[in-house]
Amino acid sequence: MNSKTVILLAVVCVVLIAVSVSQRSKSDKAWSETTAKRGETVYPDFPIGEVDKIVITGESEVTLVKPEDSWQVQENFGYFAKGEQIGRFLKAVYELELKHTQTVGESFYHRLELAAPGSEKGAGTDVTFFKGSTKVASLRIGKEHKKQGGGGGGQFGGGAGGWPDGRYILNPATKTVAVVSETFAPIKPDVTSWVNTDFVKVKKPKRGTAKQGDKVLWAVSRAQESDSLALANVPDGREVDTSKVSSIDWALNYPRFESIPLAKGGDESEYGLEGGRSFELETFDGFTYLLSFGTLSDAKVPVKVAIEYQEPAAPQPTVVAEDATPEDKAQAAQTDKAALDAHNDAVKEAKDKLRDETQRFVGWVFLIGHSTVDDFLYSVNDLLKEPEAAEDAGAEMPSLPTLPQDTAPPQLPPTPLLIPGATPVPSPVAPPKPATPLTPPAPPPPAADSAKE
Numbered sequence: 045m046n047s048k049t050v051i052l053l054a055v056v057c058v059v060l061i062a063v064s065v066s067q068r069s070k071s072d073k074a075w076s077e078t079t080a081k082r083g084e085t086v087y088p089d090f091p092i093g094e095v096d097k098i099v100i101t102g103e104s105e106v107t108l109v110k111p112e113d114s115w116q117v118q119e120n121f122g123y124f125a126k127g128e129q130i131g132r133f134l135k136a137v138y139e140l141e142l143k144h145t146q147t148v149g150e151s152f153y154h155r156l157e158l159a160a161p162g163s164e165k166g167a168g169t170d171v172t173f174f175k176g177s178t179k180v181a182s183l184r185i186g187k188e189h190k191k192q193g194g195g196g197g198g199q200f201g202g203g204a205g206g207w208p209d210g211r212y213i214l215n216p217a218t219k220t221v222a223v224v225s226e227t228f229a230p231i232k233p234d235v236t237s238w239v240n241t242d243f244v245k246v247k248k249p250k251r252g253t254a255k256q257g258d259k260v261l262w263a264v265s266r267a268q269e270s271d272s273l274a275l276a277n278v279p280d281g282r283e284v285d286t287s288k289v290s291s292i293d294w295a296l297n298y299p300r301f302e303s304i305p306l307a308k309g310g311d312e313s314e315y316g317l318e319g320g321r322s323f324e325l326e327t328f329d330g331f332t333y334l335l336s337f338g339t340l341s342d343a344k345v346p347v348k349v350a351i352e353y354q355e356p357a358a359p360q361p362t363v364v365a366e367d368a369t370p371e372d373k374a375q376a377a378q379t380d381k382a383a384l385d386a387h388n389d390a391v392k393e394a395k396d397k398l399r400d401e402t403q404r405f406v407g408w409v410f411l412i413g414h415s416t417v418d419d420f421l422y423s424v425n426d427l428l429k430e431p432e433a434a435e436d437a438g439a440e441m442p443s444l445p446t447l448p449q450d451t452a453p454p455q456l457p458p459t460p461l462l463i464p465g466a467t468p469v470p471s472p473v474a475p476p477k478p479a480t481p482l483t484p485p486a487p488p489p490p491a492a493d494s495a496k497e
Contacts, residue, residue, distance in 0.1 A: 083141055083142070084141065084142045085139070085140065085141055085142075086137075086140040086141065086142060086183075086213075086215075086222065086224065087137060087138065087140060087181050090137055090138045090173075090180070090181055091175055091180055092134050092135065092137075092138040094175045094180075095110075095134060095173045095174065095175060095180065096109065096110040096111075096174065096175060096176065097109050097110070097173070097174035097175075097176075098130070098133075098171065098172070098173055098174070099170075099171070099172045099174070100169065100170070100171050100231065100232070100233045101161045101169065101170040101171075101172075101233055102161050102167065102168075102169040102170070102232070102233035103161070103167075103233060104233050104234055105119075105233055106118075106119055106233050106234060106235055106237075106238055107119060108125055108130060108238060109122075114127060114403075115127045115130050117235055117238050117239050119235050120235045120239050120304060121304060121306065121307040121308065122307075122308075123239060123240075123304050123408070124239075124240045124403075124404055125238045125239060125240055126238055126239070126240045127240070129230060129238070130238075133228075133230075133231065136226045136228070137173075137181070137183075140224050140226055141224065141225060142222050142223070142224060143189075143210060143222070143223040143224060143225055144222070144223055145220055145221065145222045145223075146221045146222070146223070147221070148221040150219075153166065153168075153186075153214070154166025154167075156186045156187050156212045156221065157186040157187035157212070158184055158186035158187075158212060158213075158214045158221065160184075161233075168184040168185055168186045168214065169184065169185045169231060169232070169233055170182065170183075170184050170185075170216070171183055171184075171185065171231065182215075182216055182217065183213050183214065183215060183216070184213060184214040184215075184216055185211055185213055185228050185231060186211060186212035186213060186214065187211070187212055188208040188210070188211055188212075188227060189208070189209060189210040189211060189212055189223045190206030190207060190208055190209065191206050191207055191208075191209040208227050209225065209227075210223050210224050210225045210226065210227060211223070211224055211226060211227055211228050239304075240404075241300045241301050241302070242299075242300060243296070243299040243300055243301045243405075243410065243412065243416070244296060244299065244333055244335075244349055244351075244401065244405055245296055245297065245298065245299065246296040246297075246325050246327060246331075246333060247294075247296075247297055248266075248269045248293070248327075248328065249266075249273075249292075249293070249325045249326060249327055250265065250266060250326045250327055250328050251263065251264070251265040251266075251324075251325070251326040252264045252265070252273070252292055252323060252324065252325050252326075252420075253323070253324045254321070254322075254323050254420060254421075254422070255321070255322045255323070255324070256320070256321055257319045257320070261423065261424060262275065262276070262277075262422075262423075262424040262427065263275075263276045263277075264276065264289055264292060269328055272286075272289075272290065272293075273289050273290065273292060273293050274289070275289055275427055278428070279428070281431065282428045282429070282431060283428065283429045284427060284428060284429070285426075285427055285428060285429050288419070288422065288426065288427050289427055291419045292419045292420070295416065295417070295419040295420065296325070299412070299416050300412075300416070301347070301410040301411060301412045301416075302344055302410075302411050302412060302413055303344075303410075303411045304408060304409065304410060304411070305346075305409060305411055306409060308407045308408050309407060310409075312338075312348070312409055315338035315339060315346040315409060316338040316339030316346070317336050317337075317338040317346060317348050317409070320336065320337055320338060320339075321336075321337045321420075321421055322334060322335060322336045322337065323335045323337075323420035323421075329390075329394060330353055330354040330355060330356055330394060331351065331352070331353050331394070331397075331398075332351070332352045332353075332354070333349065333350070333351055334349070334350040334351075334352075335347055335348075335349060335417070335420060336348045336349075336350070337417065337420070337421065338409075340421075343413070343414075344411040344412060344413060344414075345411070345412050345413075345414060345417050345421075346409055346410070346411060347409070347410045347411075347412050347417060348408070348409055348410075349405040349406055349408070349410075350406060351398065351401055351402055351405065351406055353394055353395070353398045355391055355394070356387070356390075356391070358384060358387055359380070359383040359384060359387055361376075361380045362376040362379060362380055364376045
């Protein structure tokens with residue numbers, strides 16, 4: 045390679061480097077911070093208490109609606125949504141403050157995951173808020189903004205060593221890109237993120253009854269809340285497996301369902317909910333829950349719920365003696381009023397609970413994992429320990445006494461060898477030992493009279 049070629053290659057490299065630097069400079073300029081508005085509210089007129097519809101669009105779409113008092117997920121047969129989560133989201137939008145804004149060309153949106161939903165790369169999540177049919181606000185949620193760590197960061201919000209401290213968002217109306225302190229972590233355009241999967245909660249049931257159709261299979265009960273559940277009608281000679289019985293006690297402490305397969309009032313025939321297994325739970329505060337189980341599968345069990353409430357009798361007034369003092373009568377009246385007020389408050393709370401639970405659970409079919417409902421599907425034998433084997437069935441043969449190691453076994457006389465045609469030789473027999481002569485008893489001593497003579 046001659047010197048002219050080397051010089052030519054060097055010139056080309058310099059030109060390429062200059063072009064690259066020029067393009068990078070333009071890109072940096074495009075991302076440069078233009079207007080610092082730290083602390084300014086993004087949506088100062090956001091009607092937080094009047095929003096009744098939210099549409100979240102990304103790879104899929106979910107619509108949250110509030111026709112009355114409760115939020116619902118439109119794509120999930122209008123079932124109840126996570127109201128508290130939606131409330132926190134609305135509050136975050138209402139209080140949303142800018143950290144800073146940036147001027148960004150649309151060709152760079154994908155680098156901040158702010159491209160339109162459905163884009164091949166760098167697509168964001170659009171959120172639109174409605175009051176009735178009127179759109180009141182919208183934003184596009186992009187990538188996380190990361191606080192720069194010790195290793196430095198890049199022009200797109202923190203390096204590999206950073207941690208999330210906010211989000212890039214885009215106001216589609218003004219095309220303004222901003223960094224806000226809210227991370228919006230749970231805002232996803234899928235149904236499962238928004239459906240309230242809480243199931244019926246029952247703590248410390250008074251009585252539980254397992255049935256097959258109308259036939260009672262087994263029952264458990266307790267006299268007081270502080271007692272443990274006990275299995276009724278335990279067969280003679282069998283022992284209760286208390287660990288399994290106690291598991292019924294907490295099975296519905298914090299249950300969740302997995303999904304809802306059909307709309308309320310839809311065709312339930314394929315789920316086998318008629319005449320199958322059921323479990324009835326009675327509580328100390330007058331509620332009765334009937335769980336009907338459908339055709340079992342390897343993963344999920346169809347369950348339907350019925351709820352009843354029995355209002356307790358009002359407390360009886362205190363009987364006051366006719367000659368009671370006015371102070372005693374006033375005290376009794378005050379005590380009776382307090383007891384009646386407490387009773388009425390408890391009944392009101394129970395009826396409100398009945399209304400809410402009826403709306404949320406009655407008439408729906410839920411698919412629930414086996415781990416949640418298997419305790420109610422035991423057979424009575426499952427609740428009993430395995431019976432012990434009969435005493436003589438598996439008894440071991442008694443062991444023979446062991447001879448001391450230094451004691452030789454007794455020697456038997458040799459067995460004569462029998463040869464065909466020969467006269468057997470009798471085995472020698474040891475001569476009998478001579479009998480030991482008996483020693484005659486000593487003569488008795490002479491009598492006293494004879495001694496005197």
